[in-house]
Amino acid sequence: MKNRLAVNIAGIEMKNPIMPASGCFGFGREYAQFYDLNKLGAVAVKATTVEEREGNPTPRVAETPGGMLNAIGLQNPGLADVMDYELPWLQQFGELPVIVNVAGTTTDDYVQVAERVCQAPNVAAIELNISCPNVKCGGITFGTDPVIAAQLTEEIKKVSSIPVFVKLSPNVTDVVAIAKAVEAAGADGLSMINTLLGMRIDLKTRRPIIANRTGGLSGPAIKPVAIRMIHDVSQQVNIPIIGMGGIQSADDVIEFFMAGASAVAVGTANFVDPYACPTIIDELEAKLADYGVDSITELTGAAWK
Amino acid sequence: MDKGLVTVIANEQIAERIYRLQVQGELVGRMTRPGQFVHIKCGTGIDPLLRRPISICDVDADKQILTMIFRADGHGTRVLSESVPGQSLDILAPLGEGFPVDTRTDGEHALLIGGGIGVPPLYYLGKQLRARGVKVTFVIGFGTASQVFLTEELAELGTGHVVTMDGSAGTKGLVTDVLTEANGLAPADWDVLYSCGPLPMLRALQDTYQKLNKEGYISLEERMGCGVGACLACVCSVQEPQEGKKKYKKICSDGPVFAFGEVRV
Numbered sequence: 387m388k389n390r391l392a393v394n395i396a397g398i399e400m401k402n403p404i405m406p407a408s409g410c411f412g413f414g415r416e417y418a419q420f421y422d423l424n425k426l427g428a429v430a431v432k433a434t435t436v437e438e439r440e441g442n443p444t445p446r447v448a449e450t451p452g453g454m455l456n457a458i459g460l461q462n463p464g465l466a467d468v469m470d471y472e473l474p475w476l477q478q479f480g481e482l483p484v485i486v487n488v489a490g491t492t493t494d495d496y497v498q499v500a501e502r503v504c505q506a507p508n509v510a511a512i513e514l515n516i517s518c519p520n521v522k523c524g525g526i527t528f529g530t531d532p533v534i535a536a537q538l539t540e541e542i543k544k545v546s547s548i549p550v551f552v553k554l555s556p557n558v559t560d561v562v563a564i565a566k567a568v569e570a571a572g573a574d575g576l577s578m579i580n581t582l583l584g585m586r587i588d589l590k591t592r593r594p595i596i597a598n599r600t601g602g603l604s605g606p607a608i609k610p611v612a613i614r615m616i617h618d619v620s621q622q623v624n625i626p627i628i629g630m631g632g633i634q635s636a637d638d639v640i641e642f643f644m645a646g647a648s649a650v651a652v653g654t655a656n657f658v659d660p661y662a663c664p665t666i667i668d669e670l671e672a673k674l675a676d677y678g679v680d681s682i683t684e685l686t687g688a689a690w691k
Numbered sequence: 692m693d694k695g696l697v698t699v700i701a702n703e704q705i706a707e708r709i710y711r712l713q714v715q716g717e718l719v720g721r722m723t724r725p726g727q728f729v730h731i732k733c734g735t736g737i738d739p740l741l742r743r744p745i746s747i748c749d750v751d752a753d754k755q756i757l758t759m760i761f762r763a764d765g766h767g768t769r770v771l772s773e774s775v776p777g778q779s780l781d782i783l784a785p786l787g788e789g790f791p792v793d794t795r796t797d798g799e800h801a802l803l804i805g806g807g808i809g810v811p812p813l814y815y816l817g818k819q820l821r822a823r824g825v826k827v828t829f830v831i832g833f834g835t836a837s838q839v840f841l842t843e844e845l846a847e848l849g850t851g852h853v854v855t856m857d858g859s860a861g862t863k864g865l866v867t868d869v870l871t872e873a874n875g876l877a878p879a880d881w882d883v884l885y886s887c888g889p890l891p892m893l894r895a896l897q898d899t900y901q902k903l904n905k906e907g908y909i910s911l912e913e914r915m916g917c918g919v920g921a922c923l924a925c926v927c928s929v930q931e932p933q934e935g936k937k938k939y940k941k942i943c944s945d946g947p948v949f950a951f952g953e954v955r956v
Binding site (some may be wrong): 438446458 | 694710738739740742851914916918920923925928937938939
């Protein structure tokens, strides 16, 4: 029987279009205690920087109706640890494609990380993080200007032997302009959207709840924004989009495909339910059968025009 | 750890904003270590979205009954306080590293110090220590008399000292005010200290007794995302970072209990 969930994005074969989103799944160790990660279409691991990063002070999360704000601040063990310890550990999951989210403060940082992670045998793609709203330098400063975003993409493409997805920020006026700029610079695909910049205030202390003051909003609350941006961008570019932003169910996945996504990432839902990804994969197979859809790829862009 | 459903069998208010919630289910049988916690989905929709960490107060393994005592402080715990018998709750448990008890021996004296909503986990801890023949003394602190709870239950396990900030119940002041020779609680009078409560209290205890090389454990609390160690929301710094070792600990999965000297508070 044909696998109706199979997708191919920028040459990466995935048995289903579901991956945990970067920053919401660590390097997989925690969730591997709940289920076999081979069930996933791919896994996008925590942002990796050259040196270990300790991240921001706590509190780092606050809840909002239908969403959460976070300001982790790219805490990660650093490139050497990821190469020596985390990526080899993920090799036990057979052919599971690993997407490494690459972050940095300078162009050189990004280049250094990208160049190294390509060398790991199980890394299928790079996700260029130019959209983290929670770090003072780097991150979003690369993602809000089409020229700078394109320059960085070009530099990464020079050193990368694997596909490069650029993770776009929703915190811009014209996301289409940035998407087109990075496509022209050679990006193989896009990830969208990253979190929306937000804030909550504690009524007792009269201070922002998050120590960093602002945080990135994720969860079901941002889904309509993601759908709109993917719908707009996907009609203007010819590269695949990994859609994300509040996905909680198979219906959400189908909606993202109809907006123009070719694969999806599940983020905050993992925190609510550690079994979110495998549950959605099972539901999706059943839903497509119900709708008489032979291949989920048929749904990409179904809502265009 | 795993995720599963439990059934609410009782829920009552026992002090100002404090609720005692009892649930029953298969997962409860796995909650063998005091100081661990459960992560509860409060309500069924997306508001509140995230789970809430709630400490384990008591476990009846035979009947698979879990008792939790929590304070209805924010949106999630207010929703949880409205739970009714027969209702199903989605829980993730048991989570975290709890209080170490298996190294304790008959005849030792343990000091259990709790502040406010940090008091409940000391009950299950006290029961397990007593089962090992350890003498248990409780020192529990609250803001005011209307917030005091669990004193009778704790009294069945050992000697108790109640402290309130305004003096409306027990001794006036802070828990540290009763840790004196006059009360038989000078450092030489006990072998190990376990504590759960507000950060300033834990800081005072660690600062004082770590210097004296006393064995002690503190249980920390922080806003959490996932509860299993993936999201890195609830981290704290280690006290003396060593070359090549991680500079932080995750409260949800490395803790919530840490030995004196492990982390900065």
